[in-house]
Amino acid sequence: MTANKKGRLLVIDDEVQILRLLRHSLETEGYEVHEAKTGLAGLGKVPSLQPDAIILDLSLPDLDGLKVLARLRESSQVPVLILSVRDSEKDITSALDSGADDYLTKPFRERELLSRVRAILRRTQVVGGVAVVRIGDVEVDATARLVRRAGQEVHLTAKEYAMLLLLVQHRGRVVTHRFILRALWGPEAEEDTGYLRAYIIRLRKKLEANPSDPQYLKTEPGIGYRLVEE
Amino acid sequence: MSAPIPPTKASPSPAWPAAATAPAPGSALAEAARQPRFDPATPNHKLEFLLVFAVIAVLTAIGLFLPKSYYIQIGLVYLLAINVLSLRVGRWPIFTAGILVALAWDYFFVYPYFDIRVSVGKDYVLILIYFLVALIVGQSTARIRAQAATERLLKQQATALFQFIRLLTEARGLAEVAAVATRQIDELLGAKSTLSFAFEGRHPFELNFLEPSLVEQKELPAATWAFHHREPAGRFTDRFSNCTGHYVPLVREAQAFGVLAVKLPPGKTLSPGQSDLLEAFARQLALIVEREHLRAASEREKILAESEKLHRALLESVSHELRTPLAVIMATCDKFSRYDASAYPDFAAEINTAGQRLTRLVGNLLDQTRLDSGALKPHLDWCDPNDLINAAVKGIANALEDHPLEVIVAADMPLVRADFALVEHILVNLLLNAALHTPPGTPVSITAGLDLPGQRVFFAVADRGPGFPPQAQEQLFRKFVRGQGAPAGGLGLGLSIVRGFSAALGGGVALGENPGGGARITLYLPHKVANNSPPE
Numbered sequence: 001m002t003a004n005k006k007g008r009l010l011v012i013d014d015e016v017q018i019l020r021l022l023r024h025s026l027e028t029e030g031y032e033v034h035e036a037k038t039g040l041a042g043l044g045k046v047p048s049l050q051p052d053a054i055i056l057d058l059s060l061p062d063l064d065g066l067k068v069l070a071r072l073r074e075s076s077q078v079p080v081l082i083l084s085v086r087d088s089e090k091d092i093t094s095a096l097d098s099g100a101d102d103y104l105t106k107p108f109r110e111r112e113l114l115s116r117v118r119a120i121l122r123r124t125q126v127v128g129g130v131a132v133v134r135i136g137d138v139e140v141d142a143t144a145r146l147v148r149r150a151g152q153e154v155h156l157t158a159k160e161y162a163m164l165l166l167l168v169q170h171r172g173r174v175v176t177h178r179f180i181l182r183a184l185w186g187p188e189a190e191e192d193t194g195y196l197r198a199y200i201i202r203l204r205k206k207l208e209a210n211p212s213d214p215q216y217l218k219t220e221p222g223i224g225y226r227l228v229e230e
Numbered sequence: 231m232s233a234p235i236p237p238t239k240a241s242p243s244p245a246w247p248a249a250a251t252a253p254a255p256g257s258a259l260a261e262a263a264r265q266p267r268f269d270p271a272t273p274n275h276k277l278e279f280l281l282v283f284a285v286i287a288v289l290t291a292i293g294l295f296l297p298k299s300y301y302i303q304i305g306l307v308y309l310l311a312i313n314v315l316s317l318r319v320g321r322w323p324i325f326t327a328g329i330l331v332a333l334a335w336d337y338f339f340v341y342p343y344f345d346i347r348v349s350v351g352k353d354y355v356l357i358l359i360y361f362l363v364a365l366i367v368g369q370s371t372a373r374i375r376a377q378a379a380t381e382r383l384l385k386q387q388a389t390a391l392f393q394f395i396r397l398l399t400e401a402r403g404l405a406e407v408a409a410v411a412t413r414q415i416d417e418l419l420g421a422k423s424t425l426s427f428a429f430e431g432r433h434p435f436e437l438n439f440l441e442p443s444l445v446e447q448k449e450l451p452a453a454t455w456a457f458h459h460r461e462p463a464g465r466f467t468d469r470f471s472n473c474t475g476h477y478v479p480l481v482r483e484a485q486a487f488g489v490l491a492v493k494l495p496p497g498k499t500l501s502p503g504q505s506d507l508l509e510a511f512a513r514q515l516a517l518i519v520e521r522e523h524l525r526a527a528s529e530r531e532k533i534l535a536e537s538e539k540l541h542r543a544l545l546e547s548v549s550h551e552l553r554t555p556l557a558v559i560m561a562t563c564d565k566f567s568r569y570d571a572s573a574y575p576d577f578a579a580e581i582n583t584a585g586q587r588l589t590r591l592v593g594n595l596l597d598q599t600r601l602d603s604g605a606l607k608p609h610l611d612w613c614d615p616n617d618l619i620n621a622a623v624k625g626i627a628n629a630l631e632d633h634p635l636e637v638i639v640a641a642d643m644p645l646v647r648a649d650f651a652l653v654e655h656i657l658v659n660l661l662l663n664a665a666l667h668t669p670p671g672t673p674v675s676i677t678a679g680l681d682l683p684g685q686r687v688f689f690a691v692a693d694r695g696p697g698f699p700p701q702a703q704e705q706l707f708r709k710f711v712r713g714q715g716a717p718a719g720g721l722g723l724g725l726s727i728v729r730g731f732s733a734a735l736g737g738g739v740a741l742g743e744n745p746g747g748g749a750r751i752t753l754y755l756p757h758k759v760a761n762n763s764p765p766e
Contacts, residue, residue, distance in 0.1 A: 017558040025565070059550050085553035089609060089651055106557035107589060110564050177611075194612045197645050201614060212616040212639060219617040222609070222650040 006030040007052035007121050012042035012068065013083070014061050018106070022055065022083075025110050026117070039063030043071055051078060053121050056100070058084035058091065066098055073099040079120035083108065089222035093176060096223070102173045103223070119172025119229060133168050135216050135228060138207050140168050147207075154206050159184060163199055164207075167217070167227040176224040200225060278319035282327045285311055290334050301339040305356065308335055312364045321372035328364020332357045383503050390418055391510050398514060404522050408440050411515055415492060419504060427480075427488040427519060428457060437489055445475055445491050453477045453489045460486055462509065466500040476500060478508050482516035487523075490515065534604065541603040545596055552592045560585045586628060590662075594723045597655060601730035608649035608734050615643050615678045615687070618650065622657035623676075629662055632670035633693075640679030646687055647758040652731045653689075659724040660691040660751050668695030668748070680757065686737070687757050692750040698741055728753070 006029065011022050014037050023033045034049055036042035039060045046054075054072070058065030069080060079101045084091070087105040095103055101120040104113060133140045139148040142165065147154045156164065162184055167175060177196055181189045189195065200219075204211040218226045289311055293304045308331040316324050337346055340353050348354055394414050401407040408425045415423040424441035437453050439445045445453065452470035456463040456477040464473035474496075480488040490512050494500060500508075563585060567578035600606045619637055623630065646653070657676070664674045672694040681688045725739075728751075732739050737755040744750040 015554050015558075018554065018561075021558060021561050021565075025561075085549050085557065087549075106553055107560035107585065108557065110561060110568070194645065197612045197614050212637075213620060219614070219621065221617070221621050221654055222611065 008032040008034070008049065009053050009055060009117070010034045010036060010042060010045060010049060010051040011055045012036045012039065012060065012065075013055070013057040014038065014059075015057070018057075018083075022113075025113065029114055029117075031117070037061075039065070039068040043068060046072065046076060046078070053079040053081065053117060055081050055083050055117070058082060058086050058095065066095060069095065069098050069100055079123050081116055081120050083113075092223050093178075096174065096176050097178070115172060115229065122172065133171065135168075135171065138216060140164065142168075149207055156203075156206065160199060160203055160206070164203060167225060171227045172229040174220045174224050174226045178224075180224065275320065275322065278323040279326065281319060282315060282323045282330070285315060286327065286330050286334060290338060293339060298339065298341075298343070301335075304339050305335050305360065309360065309363060313367055316367045316371035320375070321368050324368030324371070325365060328361050328368065331364060332361045335360065387503060387507050387510070390507060391514070394511055395514055398518055404519065405440075407515070407518055407522070411490075411511065412441075415490070415508070415511060418507075419492065419494065419500075420498070421492050421494045423490060423492040425480075425488060425490055425515070426453070429487070439489075439491060444493055449473045449475055449477075453491060457486050457489050460484065462505070464491075465494070466505065476508075478512045480512045480516035480519060482513065482520055485516075485520075487516045487519040537603050538607075541600060544599065548599075549592070549596060553589070556585060556589055556592070560589070583628060590626075590658075593655075594659075594727060597727045597731070598723050601727065601734075606730070606734050608652055610647055610649060612645045613648055613650045613653065615639055615646055615689075618646070618653050618657060618689075619676055619678065621650075621654045622661060625654070625658055626662055626665075629665050630674065633665050633668065633672060633674045635661075636673060636675040638675065638677045640677075642680055643678050644680065644687065644757065644759070646755055648735050648737075648755055652735055653753075653755070656728050656731050656753055657689060657691070659728050660689075660753065663724050663751070664691050664693040664695070664749070668693045672748075681754065685757055686754045688752050688754050690750055690752040692744040692748060694744065694746075694748040697743055697747070697749045725751075 009026055009031050011019060011026075011033060013019055013022070013035075019035050019037075023035070026033045034045065034051065036045055039062050042054070042056070045051075056065050056068060060068065063071075065082065065084065069082075072078070072080065080099065082092075082095045082100045082103045083106065084095075084103075085106045086092075092103045092105075101123060102116050104116050133142070137150045138154075139146075141147070145161065147156055147161070147164065163180060166180060166183055177193050178190050181192060181196055185192070185195065200217065201211070204214050204217055207216060208214045216228050218228060220226055286308075289304075289307060293300075293307075296304065312324065312327050312331060315327055319327075333346070336348060336353075336357050337344060340348050340357075342349060348357070394411070397410045397414060398407055401410045404427060408427075412423045412425060415421060422444055424439045424444045426437040426439040428435070428437050435454070437450060437457065439453075449464065449470070452464045452473045452475070455469060456479045460479050460481045461467075461469070462476065462478045463469040464475050464477040465471060466476050470477075474493060476492045476494070478490045478492065479486045480490060490508070492500075492508060559581065563578050563581040567582070616639055619639070623635065623637070661674065661676065668674070675690075675692045677688075677690045677692070679688060680686075729739050732753055732755070735755055737753060740752045740754070742750045742752065
């Protein structure tokens with residue numbers, strides 16, 4: 001990471017206006033922004049530039065964004081945020097399954113873009129061993145395996161705790177249904193979203209002030225869940 | 231049938247085609263016709279008896295010219311004749327031959343001549359032996375001949391079936407299959423036949439024979455019975471035996487694909503072998519019909535996939551071309567409101583509202599395209615009803631600003647098996663509809679619960695607006711139809727999409743009145759029981 005910058009970002013998008021807009025927003029926040037207008041140009045820049053994160057459009061003039069992502073993942077684990085007008089669940093899940101870290105559809109809000117960028121950058125920055133993570137009035141103490149809400153200890157079953165920990169580790173980022181199910185129940189449970197819904201409802205009842213209007217544990221329709229950052 | 235069949239001199243009535251007719255050389259049928267007609271020879275007893283009498287008479291006549299001392303040799307010649315005859319004639323003629331030979335030999339050649347009595351006891355033994363030899367030879371050759379006949383029959387059946395299959399596999403499409411099949415059957419059996427393809431699922435059930443004139447109206451019940459019971463009916467069977475037609479269902483794996491109607495000339499019978507063969511033909515036909523169905527289904531599948539691909543391309547370009555500038559407008563406006571909030575607060579909000587409306591409009595247009603192209607494939611998943619309502623409400627928070635919103639989710643509301651995005655769209659459209667058509671300040675409510683206990687779930691959006699004019703109810707679900715007195719804006723796609731999406735999800739929508747005034751639109755979705763007890 002560069003000395004006086006928050007991080008070096010590579011934006012791969014062919015829309016000049018979007019590029020200008022992103023550059024403005026991101027540079028104002030203190031990021032170093034580089035641009036590529038085609039998939040191949042973007043892939044070519046990665047080795048020399050060594051970006052801390054990539055913002056990738058799916059509709060590019062030369063290569064499909066998913067192909068760019070696949071080629072990128074052959075050699076690099078750099079965090080990738082997909083920024084696209086494609087908003088179908090299928091497009092989003094296939095991007096996430098092929099290694100994207102998060103997804104934002106156009107039109108987007110600046111605030112949301114910045115928080116997504118922060119979250120994907122943290123994936124490479126966080127070194128294990130952050131003892132206590134605080135989300136609103138919920139505290140998760142990973143070393144003591146303790147969860148408190150407004151100072152009161154919350155009792156979670158082993159699976160509920162495992163699910164919460166998974167979400168905490170990915171906080172700020174979307175976690176797909178498939179990913180959670182595979183991590184908690186193994187690959188054969190990948191399609192059993194019924195389990196997942198039931199557990200999320202239970203977790204919300206224990207952690208949220210109003211479980212039917214969750215403030216921390218957000219649903220990403222058709223994709224997965226996202227634990228907010230703060 | 232397409233090819234006229236020339237009448238034959240030998241046929242009893244010119245209306246009935248005979249097997250021996252020669253179709254145009256070179257056609258596949260010409261070859262088939264060269265095969266012997268499948269009509270197992272019924273032995274002609276009269277001719278055989280005549281043959282036996284003739285042979286014995288000739289031998290006896292020759293014997294009368296020979297010296298009497300040759301009577302042993304004459305006896306042996308008689309035995310030889312019986313042996314030879316047994317190769318040509320059946321059991322009873324041979325039996326008769328045995329008796330005749332014994333009597334003739336005794337009468338003409340054994341002393342005393344021209345007398346049935348014999349002088350020496352050993353001659354009685356000889357006569358008895360002749361008789362027994364004739365009997366045994368007759369029996370055993372008859373058995374051999376019967377076996378040979380069975381084998382010939384089987385071979386003929388196999389050949390006919392092979393021929394039938396070969397011609398059918400060469401046929402293209404069901405129409406040609408039917409033409410080839412009926413022609414083959416007509417030629418093999420000297421019959422007139424026709425086919426009807428039918429499917430049990432179709433309502434009302436109807437058998438439409440390709441050659442309707444061959445099946446009398448009053449015999450249709452027999453054909454229908456055969457179809458439904460998967461057993462032959464009509465003439466030559468126990469069911470509807472007074473019919474003139476014989477009806478064989480096309481059956482494959484307990485499923486009927488149609489009926490084969492065969493009309494034989496009056497007086498002709500259907501041998502068990504022929505009836506077996508007809509059933510074998512029917513099975514082959516069923517197989518081919520099933521194959522054709524599968525082929526047609528895969529064709530439809532291909533067309534649908536093609537349409538989906540086209541739709542995706544359209545969606546891709548339209549959404550890219552419209553949404554990218556929209557994204558720029560919205561994001562710039564977002565920045566604008568943050569930096570210049572104090573100077574021009576309203577302007578940014580105006581741009582934002584317009585932008586959101588345009589975004590929704592683009593979304594609705596794309597949804598309608600998806601519905602119209604038939605490319606809508608719901609992705610069913612377990613959805614938390616609270617999530618569904620939250621997502622819908624959050625998406626249009628601005629539009630709902632002026633309406634107090636009440637959300638009521640029944641305590642026993644289960645998880646819903648549906649496509650999240652589609653249900654969210656439906657709810658968004660219903661809520662927008664309520665917000666747009668009611669005066670500011672009036673409440674809007676959304677209620678979710680189980681309906682008709684355990685059968686379906688519902689989401690009802692109710693308002694306190696003017697309600698729906700009763701005559702316009704059906705109209706409102708049409709494309710590009712906007713309610714009377716609706717405020718400016720909107721394409722009138724909202725409810726059309728609601729109906730299309732809910733149908734795709736296996737549910738429905740109902741317009742109604744909100745008790746106490748206003749409109750109420752209810753979305754019904756099928757209720758499935760979720761597996762809510764995952765392993766720990």
